[in-house]
Amino acid sequence: MSRRRVLLGLAAAAAVSLVPRRSRAAHRIRPPGALPPGAFEKTCIGCFRCAEVCPPKCIDFASVLSADSGTPTLDLRAKACTLCMRCTQVCPTDALRPVAAEPGAVAAQVRMGTPQLDRKRCLPWNGEGACSLCFQVCPYPDRAVELVGLNAGPLFHPEACVGCGLCEEACPSLARAIHIEPLP
């Protein structure tokens, strides 16, 4: 009987150590079409279908012991989303709601994060050089980002940005001025 208690205690301890703080799980970039933070974690069953069909292979699962290891996350700096919307079509529980692979529908329904520009590091803004890579890779140029001022520095419009991270991925390594902030 005591051995059984010990085993059950060990199992309980293992279970508790797997249980995470919620705050950590909430602030992550999720695949496009994801339910809002909170609802997404409740609905995703960790089946990895979204990651399996992702052409740029930007969807991954945390490899460390955490509550996130069962849900898909994106590291946009390493690999950005190309907005093909295939992941939204295969989700069994609609944790990712289906979105048509069409620029208008994507602009209306996808919000993966909010762009943040550090002007001190951005080459046109700090005067260290000319660069417009973010503008060139943006799927919604002149809407999500436009070039302004004498040096043609980027100005982001978060309300029109889907948060795909192509700009963050393209931002040259000596600058790394752009960061897509996860939804609160």
Add this chain to the structure above:
Amino acid sequence: MSRRGELARQHLQPLDVALRHHRTYTWLRRSVLAASLLLTVGMPMWHLRARDAESAGQAVRTGFGGARALGLPGSAPDVVGGPGAVELFGLELVDPLPIAAVAVSAGPRWSLLWLAAPALVLVLLLGRFFCGWVCPYVPLLAVSNGLRWWLTKLGVPLLDVRLPRRSGLVVLTSVLVASALLGLQVAPLVYPPSVIGREAFRAVFYGGLGAGSLLVALAFGFDTFVSRAGFCRSVCPGGALYALLGTLSPVTVKLDRPKCTGCTVCDVVCNLGQSPMNGRIDEGCERCGKCVASCPTDALKLGLTLKGRA
């Protein structure tokens, strides 16, 4: 039968058993298991190959390079997901456990029921069959059992703790309650088929194992050193749920008492602590049919019982 004939029979027994395996559907079960493993490891490879073919010329993130060498065609078939949640050419076969957890934590929806329906029908008919026929943990369990056998031969003392079967239900309830309280899905973190599927996928796509492997290793260690098939028998929340849902399953092992010689082989081969020899088989049976295949006198059969339990 003459004594000579009896001796001959004894010598022939390994062959006899092999033939018997042929006769029963052991090979069918192995084929299904092989298909499940192929799905677990092979489909990610195929999808990876398809991604690489699509993005030819672009920089590709590290991954398993063998998919190309295997000669898989550049476009994957309409099969996505692992054995826990697969879409097979449009047919959704999704584990009822995570669906139940989603219904508990995010609120029930009709669409969830439709999603789980095909798998639910199978579970209602066949009970815990998933555990013996599909679960990607089964090969590991076979290795664990083999290891137990060798360690015992070598004289290493091994525990065989029998946790009460109810403890599976306790784990199941805890998983559901924790999912609801924490606002996140716990089953994908602790449920071996889900963990193994995801780990296999990550290993193929990104070339590395994550913390989920730790859980599988723990389950393996538990099964090997503490309790034979103890995780499957009395910890796994999925097994507990299927046993519960399959209580009225009409497919059961039936004993033909006059043929039984009381040799106990069927009781010994059973992973889940059933006792076919005494006709004591409950909803914990995984319908793997190993007892049927191992019976030297063909006293056991898998059959239909309308009462629910034999």
